[in-house]
Amino acid sequence: MQVRIVDGKGKRLQVIKGIEVHSSGGVPPQWAALTEFLPHQGKILDYGSWQGVAALWLKASRDARVDFAHYSSALLARAGENASASQLTLEPEPMFPLQGRWDTVVMAAPAQSEALVMLAGQAASCLNPGGQLLLVAASPRAEGLRTLFSDINPVAVGKGWAILRCTKPRGEAAALPWRKFPVALRGFQLELKSLPGIFSPGGLDSGTELMLQEAEIPQGGRVLDLGCGYGVVGIVASKLGAGEVVYLDEDLVALTACRENIAAHGLQGEVIHSHLPWAAKGKFDCILVNPPYHADYGIPRTFLEFAARRLNPGGWVYVVVKKPLWYRNKLRSLFGGFRSIERNGYHLLSSQYQPPGGLSG
Template identity: 30%
Template sequence: MDPRSEVLLRQADLFRGDLLLAGLPADDLLGQLPAAIGWSWHAGAHQTLQARFDGRCTFGVAPPAAAFDAAVLFLPKSRELTDYLLNALAARLPGRPLYLVGEKRAGIERAARQLAPFGEARKLDSARHCQLWRVTVTNSPPPTELQALAQHFELELADGPLRVVSLPGVFSHGRLDRGTALLLDQLDRLPAGRLLDFGCGAGIIGASLKRRYPESEVVLLDVDAFAVESSRMTLAANQLEAQVIAGDGIDAAPNDCAAIISNPPFHQGVHTHYEASETLLQRAASHLRAGGELRLVANAFLKYPPLIQAHLGHCETVVSADGFRIYRAQRG
């Protein structure tokens, strides 16, 4: 059981009514709170919860339409995303309780101050290196339009300006990160056919691929609903059409790709996770056609070449700069 869920269950009598669990972990909390429903924006967590608690968890960037008498937000990493989520929940809970739970090392004490606009916040519990806070919503905000929180910026690329739309919580929100910038300069001479942008974030790589290779089918894949929505908005801002998929890792990707291009993630919340990236390297070959290519950017300290060579073949370092490396490998 996730320690945040354990803290909630220490106060289980508070959570017997119609309760929304927002950003909940993929554990047995829904089983312990049978009147609760879940809202997830992580495709992997949602898939696990749906398999165990069919129909009791929704996926997306907005709260479910179902009524609820209280809500618990599991603290996300991003302060901007926390603001959006708290406002979206508080708008549905005038006069009712809104809870915030999170790990101390994730900044729960700082985040608790974000409850202040809605009423007087109170700490209810501190255990398992976590804290649980509550506010009764006396100041209910108007519903928040997520699009109004998007950051828009423009990249000057060799084939013209690219408009980017970034939502709160998306990787490198509102700016171009150095790894993606390096990868953007190494998108030439990709094989013809289906191109996959794995871990698409705000859709910068995917949109660039579709514009550079208009005859190719381009697929963008991310585990996060806010990234998926950002990618769709970026494509629309540039009058481009591509398929955008929410899925947990490379297993959600189509097969028979001509190339997989990625700035793969290795962070999840405050924790460091390499599983999604390592699984990509281990299974990329099964999603590439013969002669298909994997091209990715990674921090130079990550020991990816041995994994690539073990599962795909010869690994070439195309560029090394600014603490990043571009790797290229081809399926035989």
């Protein structure tokens, strides 16, 4: 049996405890080391290993009772693609909060400590008696985990990583750690909720505030909040007269907050869990985007090319960024031009779709 990781054009073969693993640049050392500690029996949940490699290795080595789940649509898709390439049966499942009963949970520790405590606490509540959480983290430090587990042992440590075995959960699952904050915009006073680990969990960021202050929402129009987070953009668009709002994000944690906020304000809207904008069907009169700044331009390129194909004639796309040069060139190539507003280090760029040979208002 073998595992194939479809992560690039390179070719590298590793043999990890008897299993051939093919990938582009090799399996990260912490995930290769983890295989030493994966159990030989019991019910196992892989909650977000790199490329789904833990679940795939378990399937290839011993056809274990293992499931793969996560909150990231992109990671779920990659794990599914790798399972198909490896000819292994694995059906990745979107999951947040964690649920079910497991003997072992494998988890990649999120960078934010509050998010780690939230997810590790959920894992603790899902463990069967005698169960374990195998946590792949950036260091052997266990801040926050001592309140969740009686025993925390670093079973392997490398440069920039550690594997912690956490056992003997201390108590029942805690409620989701909601954070509430006020937002005042365009004459509306809103109270919103967020969760750890999502974008700007403590309040409205300056870029989104600029976009919502300046965007012209079409009355009765169809609006897409692309990369919606906890939903503030779409909620304000609804308050300003949008006829229909669609919310799309790849993060199920963010969408959990988004659904909570939509319901709390007595609104409706389709909520889509996907990393691909094409999952949103139909055309739109307005598309609003606050793209990730830390990534390369692959995601913004997909978003803007989607907008060029899915805007109705006369429709507008709004995108707020810190470094506008690439976006200006891309909008000019797709739409023929753009408008620009700069404030507090952010640039709001907007373009209108005008069909070839047609006129728009």
